Amino acid sequence: MSEEKLLDAFGQIEEEFIEEADPEKKRNTSKKVRRNVWVTCGATAACAVLLVGIAIPQLMEKGAVTGAPESPQLEGNISDVTAEEGEAEAGMAGEPTTLTHMTEIQIRIEEMLPDGFVGTIEVGTDIFKAGTQISVIAQDNVTVVQKDGSIFAYDEVEPNIPESDLTIGNSVWVGFQKYDYIDGNGKYNQIFAYHVVDRNDGAATDIEPMEELSMEAAVTDERFGNLFPTIILDGYELQDTVAVLNDTVLVASFYNKALDDELTIRIAEQEWFMNQQNDLKLNTIMYREKNSGTDSYIYIAGEENIVQYTFSKTDIAENERFYDMVYSASYFSECIDYPDIDVKE
């Protein structure tokens, strides 16, 4: 049987992947402690000092986080930083504990730095909230020596996308390993960002709570249905399901195999989109060049919500059927005037 062959092949994957996923490593923590850590962190914004990764001090300078902790500015050789230099009180007391978490946040790049970038979090976590401005700095060959003598070492950090795709306006996923060292005084430690991935297809993180809808359900959905098109362009097939994340944003991804083109539709309240992009332009076709092609996208306003269409390869302006798709949504059913397209060079 073929699935047995695939299962057998899985058995021979590289050992580093097997070790990385070792269940014991994941469980080397107390769930209760972790939960308290997050609650405390949320209450006091006692997030850790960032080594390879998100520079909270810059966050604080911009006033983006209320109650953010006073974290030291990190410069120079990170290996000089030890657990004792971590700050921000978690309010926890008790036996020393180490926790590791891996998670990702989506950041829209707004400014480039010599060794990273500044952006706004589009899809966040319970600590790093959507809408927060944050900077990501990558450093190589980080070694951290902990109080208890254990050593954590990171190899060279490598973004998983060509650096030419790290451009202003692009959205990237930043993965970080959160290492919490909670000593007897309840102090946090460091957060590392070790990869940056371009997954700018409009899909939100799979970590978010998700509701799955069929196409039919999406069209009739009370929250978003009036902007969801009842006609999809020929050749574009729905990938997975239509997803509603956190009751906040609807995301649907389609793929056209013949054109190797991805279409992503997102629908959310105006405020949500405005939080993602301060200078958002409604009803305007925008372009974003990447190594893999040029995205074209547009935000179209409904009454309370906005619908965003993004194509990874084809040009919205040259797609004659695009507006048929857009206007097939029930919200636009009364629109009988199609504008003359004014193209500015």
Added chain:
Amino acid sequence: MSCIEIEKSISDERIYLNRRAPGKGPKIYEGRMDMDDRQIIELYNERSEAAISETADKYGKYCHYIAYNILYNEQDSEECVNDTWFRAWNTIPPQQPNKLSAFLGKITRNLALDRYKFYNREKRGKGQTSLVLEELSECISAGNSTEQEMDERLLVEALNTFLRSLSPQKRQILVRRYWYLSSVKEIAMDFNVSESSVKTILHRIRIKLKHFLEKEGIVI
């Protein structure tokens, strides 16, 4: 309601970072653990019987976990684990595994799957194995009957490439499910996400894997 006026605009901002040398990606390891494994391997090299007891002490639970996820039977799992020590004794030396846990885990997994196939030749039993096999059937492409089947080595290479392309979290979830055969519930608890999220993640990755294998021209 007004209709839309469209204007075309193109961003002309291009800023490039200095390229970094490509690496294998981040690895995180604890120095102490490696020394313990070296000491155990040295016992094998010296043909000391303490090698087995030390291995069982350190990895007995780990190997039992792997076997039980596949077999769902205590006695069979114990037998697989014992066979694992026997195999390790017979292969170290000359083998000198870099990652002893993964080395032993692979042996246990193979032994357990062989036993599972022997017991369940025609029918699918309860437990994670049958569920996992059903899930993996989604990754199998209909393919072209005239296409030649790729050998297993190429399939494994492709799997490794695919795994490398995933984020660590997704990769771990995938490996937990299809290497460790952990239950969805357990994965959800360990990664602090809902079971629904785990199912969605796995489903999406299976679809991506299917497309990836098709693109690579791999027929299973």
